[in-house]
Amino acid sequence: MALRIKKAVYALIGIVLMTAAGLCHAGQKTHTVFFEGEENELHVFRSFGRVEGKTLLIVGGIQGDEPGGFLAADYFADLSLEKGNLIVVPRANFPSITKKERQINQDMNRKFMDDHTRNYEAKVVEVLKELICQSDCFLNLHEGSGFYSATWESEQRNPGRYGQSIISDAAVLRRAKNAGAKDIDLEKMALTVIERMNASIPVPSQHFHFNNHRTNQPDSLHKEQRRSATYYAMNICKIPAFGIESAKSLPLEQKVKQHIWAVDGFMALMDIIPKTPGIDLKKPEMQYMIISVNDSIPVVVGKMQRLTIKRGDVIQVHDIITNYERGLSVDVIGLGNEFNDMKKKLKILESTRIEAKKDFYTCGSVFLDIRDTPGAVPIGRLAVSDSKKADGIRYKLKVNGETVMVDNYDHVRLNYGDRLVIVDIITGDIDPSEYVVNFKGFVGNNSRNDGEDRGYVIDTGAGVLMPRYSLERKGLKYHVVTTLGGEEVGKIYIDILKNS
Ligand SMILES: [Zn+2]
Structure with missing residues (x-):
């Protein structure tokens, strides 16, 4: 009974897999986790080229003591493609990898x-x-003992060994009986790839060779392979399949490289083209900022979290963690340097926000809250807290260089000729960079009027304001409107006193 239920589950997995394959994923990458939370969790990475083409399946780590294979497969799990598709299973047998053993209960490559x-x-x-x-070709990445040679040379180098060879179960995959299918010359495929690989291997005794197991022949040296994954691929799915065997005794780095060259070779044969360079513009997203206060041990402050400090504390942002490694900077709003405040020690006198940037993209913020109440900040401990629901927007302005904090819907009285900067808004849960703060009647960025006016010097006496946008049309009463997702969420009024 239990068996029957399990079979039904497997059938269901099959349906899900096939449905996923039928969907249009051009240019996308997916990551599917099977058996999530179990010890044998299985991670499947798919990369779909922008242009349709053949699909190559790469499996590593089917036996856990062969790291050359699964470390090379990792490289392809991250690849973006221009044409064709990859399915990558870097670690087929994860429990055996954690133990660095060939198998746990059974040899996984004898169960197909x-x-x-x-x-x-x-x-x-x-x-x-x-x-x-689901694939058009299958590569099983292994490490093999000894060195394969077509003739017997020594105990370590002979026809029964595996190392430095590309293995198939036959020289030709016979498919002509199937309607429309052609026979595939596996030996020719392997030799094409081997020639390319050997050009990069300077030591002739380490050159790769084609290793035909002739698995179905009565005199095959490798009848045990009749239960392997490549055998299943050839006989059930009727696709070309190869075992790539780096010699176990070689340095790990060389083994990984060889596997990468082999996969590159088969990708070229199948006209699967990687993006050069791999362009994958995912949205920059900060996870954490690592900050110390008065040279304390740094604390981790998550995106949109608040760090409570005392007025005059010196903060230093040591690093930020984002989904990118390069192009990262931070800006302590209203303080510090023009371009980058990373690693700078800055004395904080007012509540502010630290913005994380990847190149020119804002990718997250944390808040520094000044608390003046004595004893509010426990001595020797830094208080990190989650951002509360928006308790109203506040505006941080500079008038002639002096900082002014203004509550939502308040009036700001300026003299004609005063220089106003909307430094930033202080918000609750949502990153201030998600808002647009627009001074109606002022254009901050002439080349691209996106309505965002934070950071510009607005000289009220320089004729840059447009009276037709003023509230009374006379150029003395303006408003600054804050929107989130196109919806107005707040404003302040700018009243200009003209003393003529
Ligand atoms: Zn193996």
């Missing part, structure tokens, strides 16, 4: 044909079988 032992390996193999049949 007629094995009915139910264990986690069986569950993973069911998923891999589906993925294999």
Whole structure:
């Protein structure tokens, strides 16, 4: 009974997989997790080229003591494609990888044909079988003992060894019986890739060779391969399949490189083209800012969290953690340097915000709250708290260089000729950069009027204000309107006193 239910579950997985494959994902990447939360969690990465093409499946780590394969597969899990598709399973047998052992219950690569032992390996193999049949070619990345040679040379170098070879179960994949399908010359495919690879391997004794296991032949040296993943690919899914075997005894870095060259070679054969360079413009997103106060041990402050400090404390942003590694800077609003306040020690006299940037994108903020009440900030402990629901927007202005804090819907009285800067707004839950703060009747950015007027010097005596946008049309009463997602959420009034 239990078996029956499990079978139904596997069938369901199959349907989900096939449905996913049928959807249009041009130019996208997906990451699917099977058996989430279980020890044999299985991560499948798909990359779909902008232009349609063939699909190559790359599997690493089916045996946990072969790191050359799964470390190379990682590289392809991150790749963006111009043409064709990749399905990458870097770590097919994660439990065995954590133990650095070939197998846990059973050799996972001997369970693809007629094995009915139910264990986690069986569950993973069911998923891999589906993925294999969705692909046009399959590479199983391994490390092999010794060095393969077509003739017997020594105990370590002979026809029974695996290292430095590209293996297939036959020289030709016979498919001509199927309607419209052609036979595929596997030996020719492998030799094309091997020639490319060997050009990068200076030591002739380490050159790769084609290793035909002739798995179905009565005199095959490798009848055990009749239960392997490549055998399943060739005989059930009718696709070309190869084992890529780096010699175990070589340095890890060389093994990884060789696997990468092999995959590159097969991608070229199948006209699967990577993006050069891999352009993947995901939205920059800060997770944490690492800040110290008065040279304390740094604390981690999450996006939109608040750090409570005392007036006059010296803060230093050590680093920010974002989904990008390069192009990062911070801006302590109203203080510090023009371009970047990272690692600068800054004395904080008023509540403010620290903005994280990736190049010119704002990617998150944290808030510095000054608390003057004695004893409010526990000595020797920094208080980090979550941002509360918007308790009203406040405006941080500079009038002739002096900071002025203004509540939402308040009036600001200026003399004609005063220089006003809307430094920023102080908000609750939502990042202030998500808002637009627009001085009606002033254009901050002439080349692109996006309505955002924070940061500009507004000289009320220089004729830059447009009276037709003033509230009384006489050029003395203006308003600054704050919107979020196009909806007005607040304003302040600017009243200009003309003493003529
Ligand atoms: Zn292996």
